[in-house]
Amino acid sequence: MSSESISPENTALKSEISPALTPRQLIWRRFRKHRLAMWGIIGFVLLLGFIIIGSIQIGEKKANEVDLKARLSPPSQAHWMGTDSTGRDIFARIIHGGQISLIVGILAVTFSVSLGAIVGGVAAYYGGWVDTLLMRFTEAMLSIPSLFLLIVLGKYLGRNVQTINVFGQSYSGSVGIVIVVIGATSWMYLARIVRANVLSLREMDYISASKSLGASDVRIFFRHLIPNTMGAIIVSSTLGLAGAILNEAYVSFLGLGVQPPTASWGNMLTSAQSFIQRGAWWMWVFPSLFIILTILCINLIGDGLRDAFDPRSNRNL
């Protein structure tokens, strides 16, 4: 919706310099001006590069290698970020844990965004009792504090965990469960936004036009309604990615998430809790720093996107 609207100042200014810009170009132009968002992108690309190059250089074996003689050693030449309680190298675990945290985050957001878009879209488009039922359900999910919901669902789905093999690497089945748990507990806000958007779009003339041309519900839904709420979907999936990575950390910190030996930034901190009393600060500082940096970058990008997609919002930052 917002992507179609062009603010008057912008058009007046641009028409002198260049031919009319498409909405996409306008959004990109606004986004580029957002300095903090650009820093966010730079930071995020650096983090991605670090994780990708790191996992090519350092194999997963190294990340899971137990060396009891070197347990709890502080950062040194051999172990840049020290070792954990079983002597595993924290630097290597950060790299591979980051891979898991990002994969979990991205897949969980994909899941929750699809769920939210479908629930919100269907509720608004069909209305009536479908709408009532779906929206009551959304409200019910929203009324349970998110961490409590995560735990209950995590316990429920985590009853029997199997190991799965993807591309020759074996992941603990807990990774899949974490993705579903995070995705299934974070679609509600988007569902509401999409519903509100579709409700107003449904009354637009071009929808009645395509209806009279004989377009099916499915076509109208995917061809008109979803693309026109894309702005809201993109913004909320970016901010949702930050939320998903944070949730992964929380769930894993509580021991319900990704199970060792597979590392994730969250479960690296679980073990840090027990050793903090002995002053093993490196077990706590490094994973936390990476979580904070990643989420900070993604939040900055999300903020920039929100301003770019919605020029009317005069959010001063």
Add this chain to the structure above:
Amino acid sequence: MWAYIARRSIQALFTLLIITILCFILTRLSADPLAQYATNPNMSAADKEALRERLGLNQPMPVQYFRWLGLAIQGDLGISFFSKQPVGLMITQRLPNTLKLMVTAEIITILVSLFLGIISAVKQYSLLDNVITTFSFIGYSMPIFFIALGAMLIFAVKFKEWGWPYLTTGADIWDQKDPMQFIKHMILPVSCLVIISTAGYARFIRTSILEVLGQDYVRTARAKGLSNRMVLYKHALRNAALPLVTIIGLDIPYLLGGALVTESVYAWPGMGRLFWEYAQRGDFPVVLGVLLIISTAVVAFTIITDIVYTFVDPRIRLN
């Protein structure tokens, strides 16, 4: 007005019904409540079966659900499998501790973030504003256990090591009846909660003040010759307070749930930790009881906030 309240209440009851069904399915099926007896040599298989029979655990799930719901409506939340105590009693024992922790943190958070939010809105783009904004962005992106563990490491572990007056961590044994010890134990968890929630609140307050300061009536007030101070206190703050009221109103019920992670890290005997401890044991009456109380509060406060809002802001009419 009354029609509106009635309609909202019926909707809320429906929502609550969905919540109880959802929570019952998830908690009842997530673990076997009698798992603690699985390796008990003093109980034969027949004994276990008899116990299951007596507790009604072998009946069909819908029957179990409606029996639980019927008792819950009458205020009986059942008995914990692990502690053998009534769930209602367990919750009333934990609730005051959680409220002391959370209400203190909430009040300090609101005061601090009002202060920071006003400063950074009034001195927009100044150095101070940039510093506050940066820190609130970082705080917003931080998992609370980062601060909780860090504060524990510095103020409890390292201070003790250096021979400075240190704060105790949750692991120590302490007398909950002694107010001095109580306060001492509250310092770290309250600070963590304040730091994390101030970030979001301060940013929110800054945005709403800036929004009001851009309104026409503020310009009119300035044009009339009112001092900046008067404009700020008489016009800007009052109007910026409206969205704040909503946010606080919607946050209040969550205070009941306590702070699960903070309470766990600092071993604070509150609701969040009660929930977490019993969720790990699969003790579904306790877990369900806590969930029911918090979500009922959330649903109720959503309606209350909406109604209060019409008194605070006469422009809004309920229909």
